[in-house]
Amino acid sequence: MSAPTDPELRNALAALVGEANLYADPADKARYETGARYGNGKAALIVRPASTAEVAAVVRHCVATATPLIAQGANTGLVAASTPDESGTQVVLSLERLRSELVIDRANRTATVGAGVTLQELNDKLAEHGLCFPIDLGANPSIGGMIATNTGGARLIRYGDVRHNLLGVEVVLADPPGQVLDLMSGLRKNNTGYDLKQLFVGVGGAGGVITRAVVQVHPLPRQTATALIVPTTQQATLDLLIELESEFGDFLTAYEGMSRSTVQSVIDHVPGVANPFAPEPIPDYCLLVELAATSSREVLGVDLQGALNDFLERQFDVLVSNAVLDGGPDLWKIRHSISESIRHQGKLIAFDIAVPRSSMIAFRETAQRMLDQGFPWLRLFDFGHWADGGTHFNIVWPHDATPAYDADTVERLRVALYDLVVRDFGGSFSAEHGVGPYNARFYHRYASAESQALAGRVQRALDPARALGQVDFGPV
Incomplete structure (x- = not known):
């Protein structure tokens, strides 16, 4: 079937979501067409459904009329997976209105959220219950977008990425068009065949549109300890990590490296940030270390900051040449201001x-x-x-x-x-940001022929018409 004319498409989608939630004017579309770093295209329309049923209706209509859809959350991604191309034929399916559901199950330590709920909104609500969703980022993405890109962040070493904290999803499928797949389990143990939710994690919207999720949440820390450390050598950077893990185990929540040029850039361009090592110069390389515990000092019987200070004192002139102790938010401000x-x-x-x-x-x-x-x-x-x-x-x-x-x-x-x-070095060209139009050529350059063939079969099974997503994961 040929694609509908613009008036036909506009009228049909407006009937599904309401005229007020369909943007056709260039000024209204602009912010949905511009990526956080890459991806500046032109959308045919912006459609903003408010419920899973409306998402399903939009997907059903667009698949039937061969209209390509691009699912978009908070549009904070960095590989152009959520922004349209230059053709002007793609419809951006904004999920920003899927925010009415945010239910905390404190006993199960889970949160049920709409895909449009942002990370900050979720954590503000969780904080009322002494809980958090501890994926630490410089941006404020939506939960649906975090699932689609499998967000990691600075505290992955302690809490894992989104995949490790995802218990259930609801997805609107491309095939059968508009069918709702309900995988909204709050179970941590469920060994009953394929874990189908994982098909939609980290693939940038390929195969289905995530509309709701159940995520595992964690107790807020009751004490933290921080230090900005100068290693004696580059080898000491790795040796110190090994020693910290041996000494503190799961208390270690972050171990972030920053070069001198990076720290200097923050000092030069971010108001209120000064050299933390003054009067000493900024070192060639430094490490932001954080420990955290969900028990108080009285219950745990350990003052984490004191324990970290004692540990570093024992490492002076061995692995550590200098350290700024207990900098807390000021040290994290340096880290979060780099980009x-x-x-x-x-x-x-x-x-x-x-x-x-x-x-x-x-x-x-x-x-x-x-x-x-x-x-x-x-x-x-x-x-x-x-x-x-x-x-x-x-x-x-x-x-x-x-x-x-x-x-x-x-x-x-x-x-x-x-x-x-x-x-x-046997590494990855995309550690956190996923695969989108900006870097898809490198996926095809490095992924094995066997893995691309299998990924392509999975993608064709989920979306034979290729109605959703920006990237073809099969061979090209």
């Missing part, structure tokens, strides 16, 4: 990569050497999650650099660095 501060430095070339923890040191040294030799005018601002092997290896092309910014050179750099990550 925004780097934008002031020039044209950002962002890499969200992961390698095995044991390879982090060798990778960082090899990658820096590659930049120095092949792209000496570029500046590196790297930071990341040493505890899970993830790194935001952000490179900036300064505005005043010679040569001037060139897209072909950037592509050559990107291929060279990703080849290093994946082929030389």
Whole structure:
């Protein structure tokens, strides 16, 4: 069936969600067409359903008329998976109105939420019950979007990613068009065949539209301890992580590395942030460490900050050369302000990569050497999650650099660095942000033929008309 004309499409979708919830004017569509970092396209329409039934009706109509749909949550993704292309033929299915359901089951320690509920909204409600959904991010995504991208964050080492905390989902399927798949279980133990909900985790909306979810939540910490640590050597960075895990076990919630250029960028561009090591200069590399416990100091019998301070004192001149103790929110402000501060430095070339923890040191040294030799005018601002092997290896092309910014050179750099990550170090070209139009070519470059063939069969089974999602996970 040929795609309907614009007036036909508009009238049909308006009848399903109401005229007020259908945007056709360019000014109204603009914020849905622009991605957080990449992805600036043109949508045919923006449709904003308020219920699972309305989502199902929209999906049913669009599949029947061969109208491509792009599901969108808070639109904070960084690989263009939630924004339309330039064709002007795609309908953006905004889930921002699916926010009426937010039910806390304190006894089961779960939350049932609409896909449009944001992370901040969920945590504000959970805090009333002494609970949290501890996926720590710099953005405020929707829960549906977090599931679609399998969000990780800075505290993954303690709590895992979204996949590890997802108990149930409700999904509107592309085939049969508009059919609602109810997998809304609050069970932690359910070994009854395929775990079908996982088919919709981390695939950017392929195969179905997530409308509701049941997530596992956690007690709020009653005490935390923080320190900003300067390791004696790069090898000490990994050795210190091993010692912290041995000493503190599950109390270790974050272990974040930051280079000198990264910290300096925050100090230079974020008001109210000063050098935490003053009067000493900013070190070449530092580590933000956090411990947390859900028991009070009185119940636990341990003062975590005191225990961390004692531990670091024993490591001085062995693994630690300097440390700022008990910085709390001020230290986390540095970490959370990095991405925004780097934008002031020039044209950002962002890499969200992961390698095995044991390879982090060798990778960082090899990658820096590659930049120095092949792209000496570029500046590196790297930071990341040493505890899970993830790194935001952000490179900036300064505005005043010679040569001037060139897209072909950037592509050559990107291929060279990703080849290093994946082929030389057995890593991932997308540690957290998932696969979207921006990086799909690298999925097809690195995923094995066997895995692409299987993924393609799964995707065709769920969505034979390819009505949903931006990426074809099968062979191309």
